[in-house]
Amino acid sequence: MSDNRPIGVFDSGIGGITVLKALRKRLPHENLVYLGDMARLPYGTKSAETVTAYSLQTTKHLLTHDVKMIVIACNTASSVALEPLKKALAPLPVIGVIEPGAEAAVAASKTGHIAVLATEATVRVGAYVRAIHKLAPKAHVLQEPCGLFVTLAEEGWISGDVVEATARRYLAPIFKRKASPDTIVLGCTHFPVLARTIRKVAGPGVKLVDSAETTARAVEAALKAKSLEAKRKTSGKTKFLATDSAERFARVGGIFFGETIRPKDVEIVDLQFG
Ligand code: DGL
Secondary structure, three states: OOOOOOEEEEEOOOOOHHHHHHHHHHOOOOOEEEEEOHHHOOOOOOOHHHHHHHHHHHHHHHHOOOOOEEEEOOHHHHHHHHHHHHHHHOOOOEEOOHHHHHHHHHHHOOOOEEEEEEOHHHHHHOHHHHHHHHHOOOOEEEEEEOHHHHHHHHOOOOOOHHHHHHHHHHHHHHHOOOOOOOEEEEOOOOHHHHHHHHHHHHOOOOEEEOOHHHHHHHHHHHHHHOOOOOOOOOOOOEEEEEOOOHHHHHHHHHHHHOOOOOHHHEEEOOOOOO
16 A cells, blocks of 8 residues: 655744654655744744644645645644644644654653753643653653744854853753753754754753654654555655745755755745634
8 A cells, every 4th residue: 555645744934844854864755745834933932722723724724735644843833732633633643743752862861861942832831741751750851941042043043152152041950950961852843953052052961852853753653554655766745835934934944954945945825814
């Protein structure tokens, strides 16, 4: 059995391209449709109800592209909207980034002291804490909301004085404790592009993990389990959709994707807000 329909991927903006990139690498023959809800970014400062409503609208649009699976490439949306989306879209498989990220953290940590850097909304619902405790009940998990990292990454500022000063400020409470974490979860789509600076501030002994790679593995496993893999010999295509700002999507998205994205490659879609 095979299924050549595309996989639908969405995020509040361009950060989820870190997950898209990992999917592109692991599943080279799959077609991918990525929708960035640029018009309503950020999700990370909004209520669970609002993020869930937005997530339902973005997935509804992806369904018009006849997708065979939904990947929520946004930590905030995965934290609050995974269950509602699964329920609304069943039997379509829906995969979020929190459990794969927790898995990566538990596999990396030797001491069980783990810090999670995420948006305010993800921290508020404690999704990573729950997912890590499910796998490692004795783990000590600290969380730190790091909203400014999103703004910096969106600005394309991924290193330099301002990023470093921001990282020092956010990491200070985590490393003030007696037992410092040996693992930091980059629990937000935008943070992997700042990894070099975060690592510099955290120190060489600390491992940084993110959800991108483990999510791509989870998607691969789900495709296999449900016999949904594409059977094509040629490379899969990637389609970019956004609710606003094609030029910005292309410019900053290219940094996240590691490949040039041209504004004309980004199709603007209207989710019929309201
Ligand atoms: N995509 C969001 C996340 O991973 C970060 C950006 C936002 O706040 O919308 O949590």
